[in-house]
Amino acid sequence: xxxxxxxxxxxxxxxxxxxxxxxxxxxxxxxxxxxxxxxxxxxxxxxxxxxxxxxxxxxxxxxxxxxxxxxxxxxxxxxxxxxxxxxxxxxxxxxxxxxxxxxxxxxxxxxxxxxxxxxxxxxxxxxxxxxxxxxxxxxxxxxxxxxxxxxxxxxxxxxxxxxxxxxxxxxxxxxxxxxxxxxxxxxxxxxxxxxxxxxxxxxxxxxxxxxxxxxxxxxxxxxxxxxxxxxxxxxxxxxxxxxxxxxxxxxxxxxxxxxxxxxxxxxxxxxxxxxxxxxxxxxxxxxxxxxxxxxxxxxxxxxxxxxxxxxxxxxxxxxxxxxxxxxxxxxxxxxxxxxxxxxxxxxxxxxxxxxxxxxxxxxxxxxxxxxxxxxxxxxxxxxxxxxxxxxxxxxxxxxxxxxxxxxxxxxxxxxxxxxxxxxxxxx
Amino acid sequence: xxxxxxxxxxxxxxxxxxxxxxxxxxxxxxxxxxxxxxxxxxxxxxxxxxxxxxxxxxxxxxxxxxxxxxxxxxxxxxxxxxxxxxxxxxxxxxxxxxxxxxxxxxxxxxxxxxxxxxxxxxxxxxxxxxxxxxxxxxxxxxxxxxxxxxxxxxxxxxxxxxxxxxxxxxxxxxxxxxxxxxxxxxxxxxxxxxxxxxxxxxxxxxxxxxxxxxxxxxxxxxxxxxxxxxxxxxxxxxxxxxxxxxxxxxxxxxxxxxxxxxxxxxxxxxxxxxxxxxxxxxxxxxxxxxxxxxxxxxxxxxxxxxxxxxxxxxxxxxxxxxxxxxxxxxxxxxxxxxxxxxxxxxxxxxxxxxxxxxxxxxxxxxxxxxxxxxxxxxxxxxxxxxxxxxxxxxxxxxxxxxxxxxxxxxxxxxxxxxxxxxxxxxxxxxxxxxxx
Numbered sequence: 001x002x003x004x005x006x007x008x009x010x011x012x013x014x015x016x017x018x019x020x021x022x023x024x025x026x027x028x029x030x031x032x033x034x035x036x037x038x039x040x041x042x043x044x045x046x047x048x049x050x051x052x053x054x055x056x057x058x059x060x061x062x063x064x065x066x067x068x069x070x071x072x073x074x075x076x077x078x079x080x081x082x083x084x085x086x087x088x089x090x091x092x093x094x095x096x097x098x099x100x101x102x103x104x105x106x107x108x109x110x111x112x113x114x115x116x117x118x119x120x121x122x123x124x125x126x127x128x129x130x131x132x133x134x135x136x137x138x139x140x141x142x143x144x145x146x147x148x149x150x151x152x153x154x155x156x157x158x159x160x161x162x163x164x165x166x167x168x169x170x171x172x173x174x175x176x177x178x179x180x181x182x183x184x185x186x187x188x189x190x191x192x193x194x195x196x197x198x199x200x201x202x203x204x205x206x207x208x209x210x211x212x213x214x215x216x217x218x219x220x221x222x223x224x225x226x227x228x229x230x231x232x233x234x235x236x237x238x239x240x241x242x243x244x245x246x247x248x249x250x251x252x253x254x255x256x257x258x259x260x261x262x263x264x265x266x267x268x269x270x271x272x273x274x275x276x277x278x279x280x281x282x283x284x285x286x287x288x289x290x291x292x293x294x295x296x297x298x299x300x301x302x303x304x305x306x307x308x309x310x311x312x313x314x315x316x317x318x319x320x321x322x323x324x325x326x327x328x329x330x331x332x333x334x335x336x337x338x339x340x341x342x343x344x345x346x347x348x349x350x351x352x353x354x355x356x357x358x359x360x361x362x363x364x365x366x367x368x369x370x371x372x373x374x375x376x377x378x379x380x381x382x383x384x385x386x387x388x389x390x391x392x393x394x395x396x397x398x399x400x401x402x403x404x405x406x407x408x409x410x411x412x413x414x415x416x417x418x419x420x421x422x423x424x425x426x427x
Numbered sequence: 428x429x430x431x432x433x434x435x436x437x438x439x440x441x442x443x444x445x446x447x448x449x450x451x452x453x454x455x456x457x458x459x460x461x462x463x464x465x466x467x468x469x470x471x472x473x474x475x476x477x478x479x480x481x482x483x484x485x486x487x488x489x490x491x492x493x494x495x496x497x498x499x500x501x502x503x504x505x506x507x508x509x510x511x512x513x514x515x516x517x518x519x520x521x522x523x524x525x526x527x528x529x530x531x532x533x534x535x536x537x538x539x540x541x542x543x544x545x546x547x548x549x550x551x552x553x554x555x556x557x558x559x560x561x562x563x564x565x566x567x568x569x570x571x572x573x574x575x576x577x578x579x580x581x582x583x584x585x586x587x588x589x590x591x592x593x594x595x596x597x598x599x600x601x602x603x604x605x606x607x608x609x610x611x612x613x614x615x616x617x618x619x620x621x622x623x624x625x626x627x628x629x630x631x632x633x634x635x636x637x638x639x640x641x642x643x644x645x646x647x648x649x650x651x652x653x654x655x656x657x658x659x660x661x662x663x664x665x666x667x668x669x670x671x672x673x674x675x676x677x678x679x680x681x682x683x684x685x686x687x688x689x690x691x692x693x694x695x696x697x698x699x700x701x702x703x704x705x706x707x708x709x710x711x712x713x714x715x716x717x718x719x720x721x722x723x724x725x726x727x728x729x730x731x732x733x734x735x736x737x738x739x740x741x742x743x744x745x746x747x748x749x750x751x752x753x754x755x756x757x758x759x760x761x762x763x764x765x766x767x768x769x770x771x772x773x774x775x776x777x778x779x780x781x782x783x784x785x786x787x788x789x790x791x792x793x794x795x796x797x798x799x800x801x802x803x804x805x806x807x808x809x810x811x812x813x814x815x816x817x818x819x820x821x822x823x824x825x826x827x828x829x830x831x832x833x834x835x836x837x838x839x840x841x842x843x844x845x846x847x848x849x850x851x852x853x854x855x856x857x858x859x860x861x862x863x
Contacts, residue, residue, distance in 0.1 A: 009452070010527075029448050031448070032450065033432075033793055033795055034792065034796050041526075082716040082717050085717075086716075086717030086786065087782060089782070089785035090631050091715070091789075106789075107789065108788075108789040108792040109785075114660075136729075137730070138732050139732070141730075141731050141732040141733075141752070142732035143683060144683045144750070145683035145684055145732055145733065146582075147683035148580045149579075150578050181787055197463055243450030253578075253680070253681035253682075254578050255574040255575060255578060256574060256575060256578075292493055293490060294495060298490055301564070304567065307567055307568040307571035307572070308568060308571065308572065328575060348538075358497040358498065360495065361501045362497055364500070364501060364524065365500055365501025365503070365522070365523070365524050366503075368452040368453050368525070369452070369453050369503075369522050371452055372797065417748060427681060
């Protein structure tokens with residue numbers, strides 16, 4: 001077990017990698033009541049084509065299977081795991097993203113028992129034809145719930161504009177049609193490929209003793225047998241920096257049209273500190289250019305094109321990346337024009353030091369607010385680690401950013417060939 | 428267990444609630460101004476926090492306020508309006524980094540309280556009323572927020588259910604008001620409502636984070652120097668309507684999934700003896716993935732992805748929600764009602780009661796791990812009139828027995844079934860009538 005101390009934040013993280021490959025991180029939080037744990041596999045909706053470990057042949061699985069598998073893990077031969085947790089006074093949940101599947105636990109007592117249940121249910125797959133069929137009805141309703149959410153539909157609309165073939169453009173839950181093709185054999189194939197401890201990370205945050213928790217996990221893992229860790233071969237289609245479509249229009253039942261401007265990342269291969277600095281720079285840039293104290297927003301608001309702040313975000317995982325700026329507007333064309341003008345103007349002029357510093361301070365403030373939440377830390381720490389970054393390096397990296405860093409990223413990310421727009425209009 | 432303590436004191440009529448703790452990286456501030464719901468004033472009041480947040484005497488527009496916040500190390504200031512029981516609540520939230528993360532020698536807390544006071548008490552005025560261009564801007568913005576409610580179908584269904592259940596009462600409209608009221612409001616009329624709010628509103632100020640309590644008390648005493656109304660609000664709801672036949676309401680919209688909501692009157696609010704029993708009942712009935720609704724609607728029948736229930740603590744209202752296929756309306760209503768009847772007959776085990784209580788205690792404990800949770804616990808203590816001591820609160824949950832739960836559930840009365848159905852015309856109205 002080794003410890004890393006983050007003096008300024010007043011946090012210490014304990015780490016150990018077990019022989020079977022499982023990485024464990026513990027963040028003790030004195031004075032807290034809740035222990036929150038995540039058990040995460042580096043496996044998400046984009047991992048739909050891969051080499052089967054034993055047969056050495058390529059397989060392509062139905063869309064939405066990572067999410068389907070996440071649902072099915074909660075069922076064991078003895079029944080529903082929710083009830084085991086409820087009996088132990090704890091809450092369990094899970095989520096699937098493009099590149100991760102995480103199982104979460106939240107408990108204020110019976111900590112050792114609950115952590116053991118979390119370890120055991122995620123490492124005990126049980127699928128039968130009957131239970132797989134039964135889940136299809138539930139997930140069909142989940143897909144339809146998202147179908148009624150215009151922002152969710154628009155997100156996948158703009159990803160389809162950006163990407164020709166990368167699976168990031170496919171809805172995480174798949175479609176009613178694709179999930180109906182899923183069989184228990186598919187689920188076992190995915191489970192056996194991606195749920196090896198060597199591809200997973202266990203994070204615990206709360207009022208715990210690190211030594212004791214690591215010992216508990218180690219003992220639990222030593223009682224189980226796992227195959228020898230093998231390298232996972234994921235297969236992704238070629239995708240260049242150009243967008244698939246420059247623009248598109250969607251018809252959905254909305255009162256006010258929605259407009260989105262997206263930029264596809266031209267170099268989505270960055271990892272580690274390079275990625276950290278790049279994505280933090282982009283977040284600062286987006287806030288500076290389009291945030292609620294920006295000239296662009298003021299212009300849109302005063303012009304009557306917009307009634308609430310723009311939304312914007314940047315996503316980057318190994319192999320794909322994009323930024324999306326969006327808003328509800330009766331004048332979508334005006335929004336697109338102002339976004340274009342803003343990018344043009346920023347590229348032509350240089351960024352003022354005091355402007356950059358003001359936004360950097362704001363980002364530091366929102367990072368500090370975010371890490372008040374143990375759930376945020378657990379979920380994000382894992383995401384950073386899977387991309388060779390350290391969540392707690394966000395603070396020093398932000399503090400050291402300069403306007404020159406921002407300018408560099410500005411020219412790399414916002415290019416005409418990587419831009420696409422989407423307008424959503426009422427039916 | 429380290430104890431988090433909330434201390435309350437009164438300053439010029441304003442109620443100050445302080446929680447000094449090193450648990451967090453930030454200091455959180457929340458100001459709540461509470462007034463009785465009044466149908467004719469709801470929309471004007473909903474506009475007020477947004478107008479105030481758009482310009483003050485010293486910072487006459489939004490950009491200048493935002494820049495000031497930016498200088499204050501990315502402090503955030505947001506405004507919101509809520510409805511709780513028979514009251515409308517106007518609130519302002521601020522968050523600033525804790526002192527150890529700042530490179531400046533002085534504390535940001537005083538600057539933040541100064542700014543908060545400026546926003547609430549020194550709005551930009553012209554000829555003794557609000558600035559009319561800010562008012563027009565915010566009217567447009569509110570109209571937009573109200574119309575975007577149609578785009579979020581579950582929210583829309585919820586608003587419609589409340590409207591139908593509380594027809595003719597002040598509670599029927601959302602806290603953010605009504606679209607048709609907006610046009611008649613102007614800078615003068617809203618300013619009148621604002622003055623009335625300052626005079627009659629009940630002010631609660633919460634601060635959670637690392638600071639010296641005595642210093643903060645004197646800061647608040649100096650900064651919020653106006654005299655505030657200090658007549659405590661005693662009753663949070665006067666809801667005592669007796670049971671009528673179940674109302675069945677159906678709307679049609681362009682949706683992919685039917686949204687089914689059942690609105691129950693529970694006849695117990697946070698001020699009632701049996702409130703904790705009603706919460707334990709809801710834990711068994713529908714709040715958690717281990718509850719009856721989830722097991723029976725989702726796990727056993729695969730009818731829904733979400734199927735749960737929640738209580739409005741200050742109104743005596745319980746809402747069941749499920750997203751279902753249009754054709755499964757009758758079957759789902761039937762299963763939900765079977766769970767209700769099972770609860771009423773006491774058809775659940777002692778261990779389900781123990782489990783429900785354990786989960787509620789767990790939620791209570793974890794509330795103390797977030798600034799907002801601490802504020803929430805302290806608001807509940809204010810509303811209930813009971814102590815906010817953690818051990819007392821745990822005791823109140825622990826002593827609920829199975830018979831308490833059965834008694835509380837038997838007061839529940841289904842008032843309205845609301846279904847947001849798809850648009851095309853299918854003749855199933857006759858089926859809907861049968862459901863009772």
